[in-house]
Amino acid sequence: MQGRESKGSPSPTGTLVYTDSMSEPASKTFYLETFGCQMNAHDSEKVVGTLLQQGYRQVPTVEEAGLVLYNTCSIRDKAEQKVFNLLADYKKQFGVLGCVAQQEGEKIFERAPYVSLVCGSASYRKLPQMLVQLEAGGQRVTGLDDRLTDECFETEFTARTNPHRGYITIIEGCDKFCAYCVVPFTRGKERSRTSASVLEEARQLADLGYTEIQLLGQNVNSYRDPDGKKSFAELLAAIASVAGIRRVRFTTSHPRDFGRDIVDVIDAVPALCDHVHLPVQSGSTRVLDAMQRLYTRDQYLERVSWIQGARRDISLTSDLIVGFPGETEAEFEETLSLMDVVGYDSVFTFKYSPRPNTPALRLQDAIPDAEKARRLAVLNDRQKQIGARRNLRHVGQVLEVMIEGKNPARGQWIGRTSQIKVMNFTVPDGVELATGSYVAVRVTGSFPNSLVGEMADPRLGQSDRSGEHGGCGQKPEPQGAQRNTEEHRGRQASLAG
Ligand code: SAM
Ligand code: SF4
Numbered sequence: 001m002q003g004r005e006s007k008g009s010p011s012p013t014g015t016l017v018y019t020d021s022m023s024e025p026a027s028k029t030f031y032l033e034t035f036g037c038q039m040n041a042h043d044s045e046k047v048v049g050t051l052l053q054q055g056y057r058q059v060p061t062v063e064e065a066g067l068v069l070y071n072t073c074s075i076r077d078k079a080e081q082k083v084f085n086l087l088a089d090y091k092k093q094f095g096v097l098g099c100v101a102q103q104e105g106e107k108i109f110e111r112a113p114y115v116s117l118v119c120g121s122a123s124y125r126k127l128p129q130m131l132v133q134l135e136a137g138g139q140r141v142t143g144l145d146d147r148l149t150d151e152c153f154e155t156e157f158t159a160r161t162n163p164h165r166g167y168i169t170i171i172e173g174c175d176k177f178c179a180y181c182v183v184p185f186t187r188g189k190e191r192s193r194t195s196a197s198v199l200e201e202a203r204q205l206a207d208l209g210y211t212e213i214q215l216l217g218q219n220v221n222s223y224r225d226p227d228g229k230k231s232f233a234e235l236l237a238a239i240a241s242v243a244g245i246r247r248v249r250f251t252t253s254h255p256r257d258f259g260r261d262i263v264d265v266i267d268a269v270p271a272l273c274d275h276v277h278l279p280v281q282s283g284s285t286r287v288l289d290a291m292q293r294l295y296t297r298d299q300y301l302e303r304v305s306w307i308q309g310a311r312r313d314i315s316l317t318s319d320l321i322v323g324f325p326g327e328t329e330a331e332f333e334e335t336l337s338l339m340d341v342v343g344y345d346s347v348f349t350f351k352y353s354p355r356p357n358t359p360a361l362r363l364q365d366a367i368p369d370a371e372k373a374r375r376l377a378v379l380n381d382r383q384k385q386i387g388a389r390r391n392l393r394h395v396g397q398v399l400e401v402m403i404e405g406k407n408p409a410r411g412q413w414i415g416r417t418s419q420i421k422v423m424n425f426t427v428p429d430g431v432e433l434a435t436g437s438y439v440a441v442r443v444t445g446s447f448p449n450s451l452v453g454e455m456a457d458p459r460l461g462q463s464d465r466s467g468e469h470g471g472c473g474q475k476p477e478p479q480g481a482q483r484n485t486e487e488h489r490g491r492q493a494s495l496a497g
Pocket of ligand 2: 174175176177178181182183184218219254
């Protein structure tokens, strides 16, 4: 799998969010670990900010902590199981936050006796009061009753862990109720923040020196401004026009709500990145219907044709599930054929995992795990070939890269292109770069999941923060990559047909 960004300092069990930003040691200490998606990681930044504000100090290990918090994910069975294993390990005061907390509720107190706080994400704004209850000796403090709230978790106290890319949640919850998914049950109903408050946060991030903003939502493009002032596409344009912001990303887009205006605004506004994450889940209309995805294969492909018809070379990534109940071999092959037709730059692939409360639990014809594993391997193999072919088109291009770090052992710097591709590149002897700055890199080679290159003429790089937007390129002219251009035209033709 490729394409999704790293989330700070990944550990084998999740993402460690550690901020040693307190100048005076506080006696109340906490350790927090995050599991799951980027939204969880960003929720944790806000939870950490809230705890610091309440006089707690964050520590890097469970052993040092008075309070151990796990921000959990229950998208698949495995993620959930991991948390329960951890809760059994230590005799500590635990708090369980996030999706497992909301899903299991007070049952957690029975399964894990050292847990004293259980709080779903829809109740995070009440954390300060819950912490007071804990400190007063509360044994079973809960925040579980807010799934129908209209309020978002907005806080000015966010302990951001990435100094260059700032995350902003613009919409929380989900009303789509796909047949396999727990999110509507764990994150509550869909609710958007006002565009004014989102823009204010974007301006604050720019003032702090952030140059890249990533907008987050389970279905980010289902955004509805409560004040009715801006559509999602207009919000994108407004954020991109904040002085100092050079890159704007957004994830995840739901195909049903994906309009042409999103492609138009990407074409029109250079600071919007050349990337759309548009999960399809299956290439079979019958399976999509059983999944309650609200679109057909053809409707999905129509959206893809808008994206591929753009003036800019927009990279396209997706999520795919294999082994949904009743998925036949022929339907699985429809997914493979859709991958061929679309030509994804990368995909996240999942074996269907039965989840509590979801309608798919009632479906017959479960696919045996070994068969799911086989289908997953076939899918990943197919994507490896497609990814390798897709990345070839960049060889010879000069792309703008935001620097994320250095690999001294390999003498390479690491960065991301606007299309969210990982670029490993070399620089001339004696040149030192700063993380978070932007350079121009000539692509010299490609792999299925990454590009390699060398720093181009430094004058082409734009490592200052002059406010000029750079590097979000137009579609490439053929640069010795005629084969790829032909492949692209062929795909356009087959989509149109
Ligand atoms: N809202 C986004 C959408 O509809 O495309 C997806 C958000 S979901 C948190 C992330 C991904 O997890 C989904 O796109 C899906 O591929 C995967 N997923 C969700 N529930 C799953 C399940 N029960 N089994 C396997 N994969 C699942
Ligand atoms: Fe889950 Fe479907 Fe909502 Fe995405 S749209 S979060 S897959 S229910």
